[in-house]
Amino acid sequence: MNFFDFFYRWKSFYGVQLYEHMKGYDDALMDYNPDFNQFPSLFLWTIGIVVAVFVLYYYIINSTRLVKWWHWLISMAIVAGLTYWVGFRTVIVDVNNGTVTPSLQSYVGYNSALMFGIYNMMLAMVFYFVFTLLFRRWSRNCKHSPWELLTTKLNNRKK
Amino acid sequence: MSKLYVFGIGGTGSRVLKSLVMLLASGVKCNMDIVPVIIDPDDSAADMTRTVELMKKYMVIRSNLKFAESNQNRFFKTGIQPVENMKDFIFTLENTHDGKFRDFIKMDQLDDSTKALVNMLFSERNLDSDMKVGFKGNPNIGSVVLNQFADSQEYKDFANGFADDGKDRIFIISSIFGGTGASGFPLLLKTIRNDKKSQKWKVISECKIGAVTVLPYFGVTQDDNSEVDSSTFISKTKSALAYYDSNISGNNSLNALYYIGDSVTASYSNCEGGSGQKNDAHFIELCSALAVLDFANTPEELLDDGTKHFEYGLKDDNEGRELTFKNLGEKTKKSIMVPLTQFVLMNRYLNNGFEKGGQSQTWAKDNQLDDSFFSGHFFEQVQSFHEDFHQWLKEMARNKRAFMPFDADKVNPLFEIVNGYKPKSKWLGKKNYDLFDDTLNSNWKGWNGAASREQKFMELFFRATEELTNEKYNM
Numbered sequence: 001m002n003f004f005d006f007f008y009r010w011k012s013f014y015g016v017q018l019y020e021h022m023k024g025y026d027d028a029l030m031d032y033n034p035d036f037n038q039f040p041s042l043f044l045w046t047i048g049i050v051v052a053v054f055v056l057y058y059y060i061i062n063s064t065r066l067v068k069w070w071h072w073l074i075s076m077a078i079v080a081g082l083t084y085w086v087g088f089r090t091v092i093v094d095v096n097n098g099t100v101t102p103s104l105q106s107y108v109g110y111n112s113a114l115m116f117g118i119y120n121m122m123l124a125m126v127f128y129f130v131f132t133l134l135f136r137r138w139s140r141n142c143k144h145s146p147w148e149l150l151t152t153k154l155n156n157r158k159k
Numbered sequence: 160m161s162k163l164y165v166f167g168i169g170g171t172g173s174r175v176l177k178s179l180v181m182l183l184a185s186g187v188k189c190n191m192d193i194v195p196v197i198i199d200p201d202d203s204a205a206d207m208t209r210t211v212e213l214m215k216k217y218m219v220i221r222s223n224l225k226f227a228e229s230n231q232n233r234f235f236k237t238g239i240q241p242v243e244n245m246k247d248f249i250f251t252l253e254n255t256h257d258g259k260f261r262d263f264i265k266m267d268q269l270d271d272s273t274k275a276l277v278n279m280l281f282s283e284r285n286l287d288s289d290m291k292v293g294f295k296g297n298p299n300i301g302s303v304v305l306n307q308f309a310d311s312q313e314y315k316d317f318a319n320g321f322a323d324d325g326k327d328r329i330f331i332i333s334s335i336f337g338g339t340g341a342s343g344f345p346l347l348l349k350t351i352r353n354d355k356k357s358q359k360w361k362v363i364s365e366c367k368i369g370a371v372t373v374l375p376y377f378g379v380t381q382d383d384n385s386e387v388d389s390s391t392f393i394s395k396t397k398s399a400l401a402y403y404d405s406n407i408s409g410n411n412s413l414n415a416l417y418y419i420g421d422s423v424t425a426s427y428s429n430c431e432g433g434s435g436q437k438n439d440a441h442f443i444e445l446c447s448a449l450a451v452l453d454f455a456n457t458p459e460e461l462l463d464d465g466t467k468h469f470e471y472g473l474k475d476d477n478e479g480r481e482l483t484f485k486n487l488g489e490k491t492k493k494s495i496m497v498p499l500t501q502f503v504l505m506n507r508y509l510n511n512g513f514e515k516g517g518q519s520q521t522w523a524k525d526n527q528l529d530d531s532f533f534s535g536h537f538f539e540q541v542q543s544f545h546e547d548f549h550q551w552l553k554e555m556a557r558n559k560r561a562f563m564p565f566d567a568d569k570v571n572p573l574f575e576i577v578n579g580y581k582p583k584s585k586w587l588g589k590k591n592y593d594l595f596d597d598t599l600n601s602n603w604k605g606w607n608g609a610a611s612r613e614q615k616f617m618e619l620f621f622r623a624t625e626e627l628t629n630e631k632y633n634m
């Protein structure tokens with residue numbers, strides 16, 4: 001299991017066969033074709049969206065008017081929407097184009113695309129949350145969104 | 160720090176003190192602490208009560224602040240304190256509250272020849288005048304009643320508090336065209352210079368004394384039932400000036416005498432005194448307050464050698480129309496423009512920007528400015544003071560002549576509030592209250608994280624408004 005596959009290892013959520021397909025399983029080779037592995041590009045897209053929205057919210061827009069918890073929630077919803085779409089689209093394009101290897105074709109369809117989109121969305125939301133915990137403190141205006149920094153809380157409590 | 164005892168006599172005295180307090184709150188430089196003393200027999204005069212309340216708020220706010228070297232804040236920097244034991248800054252005048260002037264001088268007990276003299280000096284209307292609302296523009300009454308200065312407990316308390324090193328100074332504010340001010344000024348000056356009963360007489364009699372005498376700058380509507388008649392203002396002024404010439408300037412009792420006046424005069428409703436005497440703030444009062452500051456900031460050696468006389472002139476009269484900063488001379492502009500602009504920006508933010516989520520901002524959270532702070536006494540006093548400040552600006556703007564350096568009611572765009580000064584703007588970047596919050600949220604160098612919340616609040620607003628003023632205006 002390589003680095004990128006690791007993030008999609010809970011295959012029971014969206015289907016073992018879809019995992020095989022995404023990893024590049026090829027009937028002709030009876031093995032995985034590394035050239036067909038879609039996890040790296042999918043993961044980079046997903047993480048790219050997370051970073052882009054995070055940087056946009058905390059450091060570029062950095063608005064003094066978008067500091068309520070629900071503003072942060074909206075930014076997370078944007079991440080969720082985009083990453084869902086990226087995950088869903090990656091699968092549904094293969095389904096529609098018939099590029100799924102024959103032995104997996106009967107298992108990979110619309111429903112598995114839907115579930116994979118949701119999986120990708122949840123993965124992105126976890127990353128967005130972790131980024132928020134780790135990297136918001138340097139934001140001038142939004143560092144206390146969605147909740148007050150723990151360090152600030154502790155400092156204020158000491159006084 | 161040395162003290163400057165500022166005696167505000169009559170209605171004009173109170174109103175000038177109010178302007179002075181506004182300037183000090185905004186951080187205009189003053190090298191001495193101020194000890195205001197209000198002398199007004201009309202203790203229900205609205206002008207006086209408004210000033211007293213304002214000074215109390217100032218003191219409450221300032222008592223929560225420290226002004227160490229490391230602090231940059233200049234808002235409320237100058238100390239204001241009352242004379243020890245003096246209630247509400249008011250110099251109480253005995254026997255003026257419930258009686259006619261006739262009773263005060265005990266007319267019934269005078270012998271015939273003295274009665275005849277009194278009848279020559281005072282009209283029947285003067286003698287029957289009720290003194291609880293002041294001297295109603297009659298300096299001849301005031302000059303008798305106010306002779307009690309030296310024997311009063313307030314005067315003794317004032318004298319006792321005077322520093323032995325002789326560095327404390329005295330400043331007297333009065334109008335020349337009314338009753339209380341015109342009569343009180345020479346009497347008070349005479350008492351200060353000549354009262355040998357006080358233990359500190361020598362120090363007090365030799366201290367530096369300045370005064371501003373305000374020439375007619377408003378009139379009152381004609382009212383046959385009122386004793387106040389503005390048609391007598393000029394003649395009274397002439398008589399008083401002649402008296403001052405020989406008895407004040409002539410004998411070098413003063414070190415500095417400032418004259419303030421204007422040919423453009425406002426007209427107020429005719430009110431003899433009491434709670435109805437609530438005149439709008441006026442530019443002339445602001446200029447008079449500047450005289451106080453000029454005196455406080457003048458080095459000791461420049462006040463030697465006889466009475467120095469000063470007048471105030473505008474750079475440009477604007478043909479009698481409304482004035483802005485552009486019409487003021489460079490010295491005035493330099494001293495008040497930046498501090499007032501900073502304070503106005505804070506005022507606008509507290510009035511319009513704060514409610515849009517100030518409490519959720521980083522500056523508030525980082526400094527523990529939470530519900531308990533914003534619902535506390537300090538913040539309540541700050542807001543109340545700013546309401547008064549806003550009102551003061553509006554009153555000056557609607558008076559004649561109008562002084563309107565700011566568009567006091569402008570909400571947006573925030574930085575277009577300084578009349579005659581176009582703010583620098585960036586196409587991209589934050590604007591209005593967003594920019595204000597963004598500046599408040601800066602990582603300030605030399606920030607004292609251990610300071611009190613009140614201290615940090617004021618320091619934040621001073622630093623932010625200073626940066627915004629530098630960034631936005633070419634002042």
